[in-house]
Amino acid sequence: MDLWNYLEYGAWGLAALLALHMVVDWLRTDSTYSEDVLTSSREGEIEAIAEEHKAREARHG
């Protein structure tokens, strides 16, 4: 067999390992934490600018 044949098999194997790692970790994570925690993310905000908006609102009543 040529080096490139080995590389083909290597690529198949490595891709399968990476996929397996993601799927195992995904299932483990889903079974460890509650759905409420995992999906608790909400939109972020820029703290400094948010404070400035509040200050402006306060000034304008």
Next chain:
Amino acid sequence: MADFDITSQKMDGMGPHGTKVGLLRVLGPAHVWALGVGIVLVGEYMGWNFSVGKGGAYAALIACWFAGILYSCVAMIDSEVTSTVASAGGQYTQAKHIIGPLMAFNVGLYLVFAYTMLEAANAITAGYLISVVASMTGYAAELDQRPFIILVIMFLAWLNYRGVLATLTFNLVITAVAFSAIIILFLSTSGVLGGGIMEHAALFEGHELPYGWIGVLAAMHFGLWYYLGIEGTTQAAEEVRSPARALPFGTLAGIMTLLIAATLTWYVCSGILPWEYLGDGVDGAVAPLFDAARLSGSNALVWLLGFGTLFATLASANGCINDASRAWFAMGRDKYLPGWFGAVHPRYRTPYRAIVFLVPIALIFALGAPLDQVITFSILSGLLGYTFMPLNIILFRRKWPLDTIKRGYEHPFHPIPAITLLTLCGVTFFAVFLGYGTQLVAMIGFYIVVSLWFHFWRYRFVNRGAQFTMPWPKPRGY
């Protein structure tokens, strides 16, 4: 359970409104630059040269600069809006806040399709490049590209799954190498360092505009390739340490980098390769910068541009996975899609379900669809997104004038960039229609169908109250 307190309000990434685990704020302006330029730079290495085939070398240059104006408008408008709407989802979130749910749903889909298709196209290209390397090293049989295509997608998805800092630091390194390769090629072949091999006058003589001005118009379609994807910087909005500073800085530095890279690419390639060969991206110059390096006679340049081509392809696919998953995640978080997709990994702090879900979709397109169709669908989705941007900024300025919300960046000469962008989008739609009219109509039909589905079915599940969390004043006139 893990050995850390994910409910701590002091931990980085713990956001407002009851967020217990959120995306991690770890990125700086250089990562934003790497995300934007990384997605795009592959367009310099291959693809842009179809514009030469459409209208000749001068037409490609005109398209390069007009598309440059289009994307400079995109970068300025995006910088202003996203430094204010600093949230994952980018233009989707902007549309949600500024225009409305139906526009947001469509823009979200444009983003996911544009980036997932581009990711698939990059993986196909990487497989092709590896097969070229195999044949250059004397491998006589036909290399099976599939394992390499799958490995590219799996490795980059795995990297994205494990954390955004490593993902975009990787992008920063390989993008910097790919950009430096273009600069070094220019310096080495133009006569700045050593003898020059440029023959612009001889190559252009008698072929200034072979198809006249209609050729220039047709070239606009492929002029987009020089810059397609720079708007992806906005997807990093929820993960940068200082959105108001890093997003405009990274995005504007990115478009400046691309304007330089695009012009140098055109200059080098059109000065070395005949336009008939350069303009044929299928049977001629598949990777024109690499071809230019081969004609330079320098082995070092051949290797450098070879790695540059591969790195640019990987950087683009990597950035696309990052961006498509953020858009999908943001839509899930607001229940525009099933809320299940709105999950964040408690340890890696990435939208892990969105990342994993999009892997098989990218694989299906990478293994089962022709490259030109995949790329066309990506470009058309991107173009629809650019058409939304001028409407978005005009409404943003009207509803929240400059004195009501502080922006991280205020773009100059409003509304000239918006009008310019809208006009150039119209011209490009016409150019696309000339070459890919059927696909354009089919794709618009697709978005109309999914819009109807969203309006009549999906919208009832949207988290209407919780989706707006920005502490903005009421819009003017409401």
